[in-house]
Amino acid sequence: xxxxxxxxxxxxxxxxxLLRHAKSSWEASHLDDFDRPLNARGRAAAPIMGETLRSxxxxxxxxxxxxxxxxxxxxxxIEPSFGHPHGxxxxxxxxxxxxxxxLLERLRHVSATAKTVLMIGHNPGLxxxxxxxxxxxxxxxxxxLEDKFPTAALAILTFPETAWRDVGxxxxxxxxxxxxxxxx
Numbered sequence: 001x002x003x004x005x006x007x008x009x010x011x012x013x014x015x016x017x018l019l020r021h022a023k024s025s026w027e028a029s030h031l032d033d034f035d036r037p038l039n040a041r042g043r044a045a046a047p048i049m050g051e052t053l054r055s056x057x058x059x060x061x062x063x064x065x066x067x068x069x070x071x072x073x074x075x076x077x078i079e080p081s082f083g084h085p086h087g088x089x090x091x092x093x094x095x096x097x098x099x100x101x102x103l104l105e106r107l108r109h110v111s112a113t114a115k116t117v118l119m120i121g122h123n124p125g126l127x128x129x130x131x132x133x134x135x136x137x138x139x140x141x142x143x144x145l146e147d148k149f150p151t152a153a154l155a156i157l158t159f160p161e162t163a164w165r166d167v168g169x170x171x172x173x174x175x176x177x178x179x180x181x182x183x184x
Contacts, residue, residue, distance in 0.1 A: 012115045013115070013158050013159065013160065014115055014116075014117075014158065014159040014161055014162070014163075014164065014167065015058060015115060015116045015117070015156065015157070015158050015159075015175075016107070016116075016117050016118075016119065016133070016156070016157045016158075016159070016167075016172070017053060017058055017060065017116075017117070017118045017119070017154060017155070017156050017157075018119050018121075018126055018129060018130050018154070018155045018156075018157070019049060019053075019074065019078070019118060019119070019120045019121075019152070019153075019154050020120075020121065020122065020123060020126050020127075020149055020150070020151055020152060020153050020154075021038075021042075021066070021068070021070040021071045021073075021074045021120060021121070021122060021151065021152070022038050022041075022042030022043070022045045022046040022049070022070070022073070022074045022077070022151055022152040022180075023038065023039050023041045023042035023045060023151040023152065024036045024037065024038055024039060024042060024070040024151070025037055025038065025039035025042075027039070033068075033097075034067075034068050034069065034096065035068075035069050036068075036069060036070055037069050037070060037073060038070055038073045038074065038077075042070070042073075042074070042151065042152065043073075043077065045151070045152040045180035046073070046074045046077035046078055046152060047077050047078065047080070047081070048152075048180055048183045048184075049078060049152050049154050049178070049180060049183075050077065050078030050079070050080065050081030050082070051081050051183075052154055052178050052183060053078065053081060053082075053118070053154065053156075054081045054082065054083075056156060056175070056176065058116060058118075058156060059082050059083070059087070059116060060082070060087040060116050060117060060118035061087040061088070061114040061115060061116045061117070062087045062088055062090065062110055062111075062114045062116075062117050062118070063075065063087050063088070063089045063090065063117075063118045063119075063120070064090050064092060064095060064106060064107075064110075064117065064118070064119045064120070065089060065090065065091050065092070065095065065119075065120040065121075066091070066092070066095040066096045066097075066120060066121045066122060067091040067092065067093060067095075067096060068096050068097075068122070071095075071120045071121065071122070072091070074120055074152070075089070075120055087114070087116070087117075087118070092106070094106060095119070095120075095121050096121075096122065097122050097125070098121075098122075098125050099125050099128070100125050100126075100128035100129040100131075100132050102125070103119065103121065103125055103126065103129045104129060104132065104133075104167075104168075107119070107164055107167060108164050108165045108167060109164070109165070110164040111164075112162065112163040112164060112165070114164075117164070123149055126149060127145075127148070127149035130145055130149060130155040130157070130174075130177075131145065131146065132169050132170075133157055133159075133167070133168075133169065133170070133171065133172040134155075134157065134170070134172055134173075134174045135169075135170030135171055135172055135173070136172070136173040136174070137157075137173050137174030137175065138174065141174050141176065141177040142174055142177075144177055145174065145177045150179050150180075150181075151180075152179065152180045153177070153178070153179045153180075154176070154177070154178045154179075155174065155176070155177050156174070156175045156176045156177075157172035157173060157174055157175060158172065158173050158175055159171055159172050159173070
């Protein structure tokens with residue numbers, strides 16, 4: 001009797017990185033909020049946070065990004081850290097200055113085949129989403145997250161669920177909460 005090697009089903013844990021856009025400029029008061037670019041501090045911080053993502057290691061299969069200028073510029077500055085290839089980028093209007101509930105609903109529509117998602121957005125929705133999803137993790141990191149979610153801050157969460165549609169409040173483990181100041 002010929003034996004067939006047993007196939008192992010490898011189920012990877014879901015991983016989510018929430019990145020707030022880097023520091024934006026308020027100098028051009030004539031610009032609409034949507035069109036505000038990054039300032040010098042933001043342009044310096046974004047690549048640092050890209051390297052931070054890579055150090056986890058975290059390479060997104062899908063990138064959900066607000067279409068605002070400051071989020072697009074943040075993405076552009078972190079992309080070199082991913083190497084090639086990295087995930088499919090989706091710029092979606094619904095991610096611009098929206099609620100945590102809307103962000104969670106969008107996340108739940110990500111295909112189950114994608115195990116790593118990067119979401120780049122704005123406060124207060126992004127901060128509220130991170131707080132909503134965090135159920136476990138290092139107490140010090142959770143306390144820092146509860147305090148504030150500054151520009152270019154990064155929260156990385158993992159979930160035991162195998163499909164994004166099943167992710168819900170307090171189901172995530174906060175694996176890291178890092179700010180540009182932590183890396184300077």
